[in-house]
Each structure stands twice: as structure tokens, then as C-alpha cells.
Amino acid sequence: MREYMTEKKFVKVFRIAKIIQLCVLLVLEVLFFIILFCNPTLSKELYSNSTLMFLCACTWILMLCILIFMLYDFFQLRLFAEESHALNRAAFLDNLTGIPNRHGLDVVFQTYDSPESLANVGCFMVTISNLKEINETLGHQAGDTLIQHFCSIFEEAGDSFGVVGRNGGNEYVLVINDCSDSRMEQFIKVLEGQLEEYNKDYIKAPISIQYAYVLNAEEHADAFTQLLTATYNKLHA
Known part of the structure; x- marks a missing residue:
């Protein structure tokens, strides 16, 4: 039972950490585009400078990959929580009757x-x-x-x-x-x-x-x- 509570605490902390990471990523994305569109000079320089454009494109791709991996982490976290629940159910509930063993x-x-x-x-x-x-x-x-x-x-x-x-x-x-x-x-x-x-x-x-x-x-x-x-x-x- 103590192990079960530790696992629940881990899942909760891990989920909170991932949510914070996702929020930070979205905030950075929004700020990036706000700065770009609110500063025509910077936008013009970006499109006229191939090196800068390439670096920005790499940054967008990297942020997109991070977002995909974070969504994958949420999916794996859900699977882990379901498997953990199933294992603990098997450990503490009677297989035949479903009531506590x-x-x-x-x-x-x-x-x-x-x-x-x-x-x-x-x-x-x-x-x-x-x-x-x-x-x-x-x-x-x-x-x-x-x-x-x-x-x-x-x-x-x-x-x-x-x-x-x-x-x-x-x-x-x-x-x-x-x-x-x-x-x-x-x-x-x-x-x-x-x-x-x-x-x-x-x-x-x-x-x-x-x-x-x-x-x-x-x-x-x-x-x-x-x-x-x-x-x-x-x-x-």
C-alpha cells in the first residue's frame, strides 16, 4: 500500500511538472509571435536574413518536437497510471469476487x-x-x-x-x-x-x-x- 501511495505521488508530481513545461512552452511561443508581429523592423530583418531565418526555423521545429514529446509523455503517464491501478487492484482485491482480499x-x-x-x-x-x-x-x-x-x-x-x-x-x-x-x-x-x-x-x-x-x-x-x-x-x- 505504501508503494501504491508513492506511485500515486510520483504520477501527480510528474504530471504537474509536465503541465508547467507545457505552459512555459506555449507562453514562449505566444511571446515569440507577438514580438515578431509587433515589430515590423524585426520581421523585415528576419525575412531578409537567411541565416536568422534558418535559426528561427530550427527553433520552431525544436519547439514543435518538444511539444510532441511532451504529449507523448502525457500519453505514457496515463498508461502508467492505468497499469499501476490495475496491478494494485490485483494485489488488494480478490480475483474471484472483486472485494478486498x-x-x-x-x-x-x-x-x-x-x-x-x-x-x-x-x-x-x-x-x-x-x-x-x-x-x-x-x-x-x-x-x-x-x-x-x-x-x-x-x-x-x-x-x-x-x-x-x-x-x-x-x-x-x-x-x-x-x-x-x-x-x-x-x-x-x-x-x-x-x-x-x-x-x-x-x-x-x-x-x-x-x-x-x-x-x-x-x-x-x-x-x-x-x-x-x-x-x-x-x-x-
């Missing part, structure tokens, strides 16, 4: 770097309890589709509450700031409601879940890893 979640976890920042955080962990059954009866492709559908629902339900992610395998996490029992229960109600609607349309491959959550107002963990472990243990107890 464990690396992406680690970035979120690292923001809770003190007991004070964790004071009112809630951690929700969920698994698809019938995933193994779907894999065995309908195949792994059907299982992957089930995971994708669930994560789409999970993200939609959890987006307004906090940060969702795939913790790895068949474990999915939601982190909520300023969380209480009522807020967590509100999220669970939304999630279960959307799953109920989904299962009406997918009777042969419904989604069943098992979940648990821990509020740090009750757990009093000093690090997010402790809160995550407590949630994991509660889920698999």
Missing part, C-alpha cells in the same frame, strides 16, 4: 493502531455453511458462482455499514466503526433479508450462512488481530 483487509486492520482507535469497533465474520455441499453435488464451478453471488450480496448489504472483505477461503469479514449491538443486528437483518430474496430465485443452490460477531466495547482487545481472533473463535466454537 486479505492484503486489502490488512491495510484496513493497520489503521487501528491503538486501543483508542479500536474502542467501538465491531467485527463480523461469516462463512457459507453449505459451500462444501454445493461443491460436492454441483461441482466447484457452481461453488465459485455461489461465492461470487454471496460476496455481491455481502458487499451490497455491508457497504453502508463498514468495510467488507474476503479473509481467505470461505471466510468473509465486515468491520464497522462506532458499532453497537443494535447497529450490528441492523446489518444482519439487511443481509438475511437479501439472502432470503436470493434463495427464492435459486432454490437448487441456495446460500446458507453461519456467522458471529464481536464488539470491542465488550472484548477490549488492544490490537485488531486479537479482535479478529476472538471473532474467528466464536464463529468456529
Whole structure:
């Protein structure tokens, strides 16, 4: 993540430098022609002096080349930014579901770097309890589709509450700031409601879940890893 921020800073600084160069070049071009056309004597001397005319022509060609190369730099900068975004997306987002993977979640976890920042955080962990059954009866492709559908629902339900992610395998996490029992229960109600609607349309491959959550107002963990472990243990107890 730190490398990603460094790359973004580099792109921003490089783009600003190129914009300044472009502005300076355009200003020089405009000033050149203003001076030339506002000074008839200089203009007449320029056209009558082949050496001076040649030097000016070389200068114009050079400035035109600089402009072309600057435009090419802008094009390459755009490609670099797009490739950098794609690489970081691949690094921090789960390939199958598109939600943050464990690396992406680690970035979120690292923001809770003190007991004070964790004071009112809630951690929700969920698994698809019938995933193994779907894999065995309908195949792994059907299982992957089930995971994708669930994560789409999970993200939609959890987006307004906090940060969702795939913790790895068949474990999915939601982190909520300023969380209480009522807020967590509100999220669970939304999630279960959307799953109920989904299962009406997918009777042969419904989604069943098992979940648990821990509020740090009750757990009093000093690090997010402790809160995550407590949630994991509660889920698999």
C-alpha cells in the first residue's frame, strides 16, 4: 500500500511538472509571435536574413518536437497510471469476487493502531455453511458462482455499514466503526433479508450462512488481530 501511495505521488508530481513545461512552452511561443508581429523592423530583418531565418526555423521545429514529446509523455503517464491501478487492484482485491482480499483487509486492520482507535469497533465474520455441499453435488464451478453471488450480496448489504472483505477461503469479514449491538443486528437483518430474496430465485443452490460477531466495547482487545481472533473463535466454537 505504501508503494501504491508513492506511485500515486510520483504520477501527480510528474504530471504537474509536465503541465508547467507545457505552459512555459506555449507562453514562449505566444511571446515569440507577438514580438515578431509587433515589430515590423524585426520581421523585415528576419525575412531578409537567411541565416536568422534558418535559426528561427530550427527553433520552431525544436519547439514543435518538444511539444510532441511532451504529449507523448502525457500519453505514457496515463498508461502508467492505468497499469499501476490495475496491478494494485490485483494485489488488494480478490480475483474471484472483486472485494478486498486479505492484503486489502490488512491495510484496513493497520489503521487501528491503538486501543483508542479500536474502542467501538465491531467485527463480523461469516462463512457459507453449505459451500462444501454445493461443491460436492454441483461441482466447484457452481461453488465459485455461489461465492461470487454471496460476496455481491455481502458487499451490497455491508457497504453502508463498514468495510467488507474476503479473509481467505470461505471466510468473509465486515468491520464497522462506532458499532453497537443494535447497529450490528441492523446489518444482519439487511443481509438475511437479501439472502432470503436470493434463495427464492435459486432454490437448487441456495446460500446458507453461519456467522458471529464481536464488539470491542465488550472484548477490549488492544490490537485488531486479537479482535479478529476472538471473532474467528466464536464463529468456529
